[in-house]
Amino acid sequence: MDDKAKKTLLEETSYVQTVAQDVVIAGGYLYPLKGIIYFVYHKNLRRPFLSRAGQTVTLGLSVTSAMFFLTYVPQVAIMAFTSGPLAPFSAALLVLSESSTITRFLSHSFVLEExxxxxxxxxxxACGQASLVAEGRQIKPRAGNDAIARLGKMVKRPLARMKPQALLRMLIYLPLNLIPVVGTALxxxxxxxxxxPMAHTRYFQLKGWSEKEKDAWVEKNRGAYTGLGMASFVLEMVPFASIVFSFTNTVGAALWAADLEKAHR
Structure with missing residues (x-):
């Protein structure tokens, strides 16, 4: 049994190293950072964000207030057994993370889709891929350098709402953050x-790919998509700033799509 356990541990360790190496080499994690920079320097891309900022901030404050009122004291009591005198601080961080997760789910599902x-x-x-966008919506004549002004009526609406199972999965795994470094990374x-892969739902639709084609592409680029998802998720877990990062992450995902198109051509 000891030999079997050692073999299993070695296999798992090797797998984790392979995945980590694949994520680092693929470089998908860089695009959320590029998205922040691009968002800062392209003012016209901020308009969709500004149009929903008030609603999302209100939603976030409501969720956070309700979570502290309903769950803070019970979580302090539970964490008193694991965190000792730091229980109030640890519970506050956990409630903020839970609130951010719930706000993200609700805002993506009901407020931010369009x-x-x-x-x-x-x-x-803005990256010169108007012909690709035309596969999913009408494109207006050029209006200077304002890419948002060229967006016409949407023909296809791809951003499916997050499923409740996704929210449940996030909340179940959330306590892992209490384990320093390793838990957060996991x-x-x-x-x-x-x-x-969800970050490229729109890209896959504009390309007209079937589920089989999409799955094959994602599997082929698993490291890049995992890196993209990890970096985006970490940014969107920042309390009170998650709405901004939702948009910058979307910009980053689109920048990667544009680079893929340029490389293909």
Missing amino acids: ALTDTFDGTLI YAYTQGKKLG
Whole structure:
């Protein structure tokens, strides 16, 4: 049994090293950072964000207030057994993370869908990919350098709402963050692996790919999508700043799509 356990441990360690190496080499994690920079320097891409900022901030404050009122004291009591005198601080961080997760789920499902699609399409147009965007919506005549102004009526609406199972999975794994470094990395990996491909839902639709083609492409580029998902997820877990990072991450995903198109051509 000891030999079998050692073999299993070695196999798992080797697998984790392979995945980590694949993520680092693929470089998908860089695009959320590029998205932040691009978002800062392209003012017209901020309009979809500004149009939904008030609603999302209100939603976030409501969720956070409710979570502290309903769950803070019980979580302090539970954490008193694991964190000792640091229980109030640890519980506060956990409640903030839970609130951010719930806000992210609700905002993506009911508030930000159209604004995020506009941001993705606008970024593609700004990168010279108007012909690709035309597969999913009408494109207006050029209006200077304002990519958002060229967005016409949407023909295809791709950004499916996050499923309740996704929210449940995030909340179940959330306590992993209480384990320093290793726990946070594991939590980011479990969520990033799922969320990475979702960032290109619009791209896959504009390309007209079937589920089989999409799955084959994602599997071929698993490291890049995992890195993209991990970096995006970590940014969106920042309390009170998650709405901004939702948009910058969308810009980053669109920048990668534009680079893929340029490389293909």
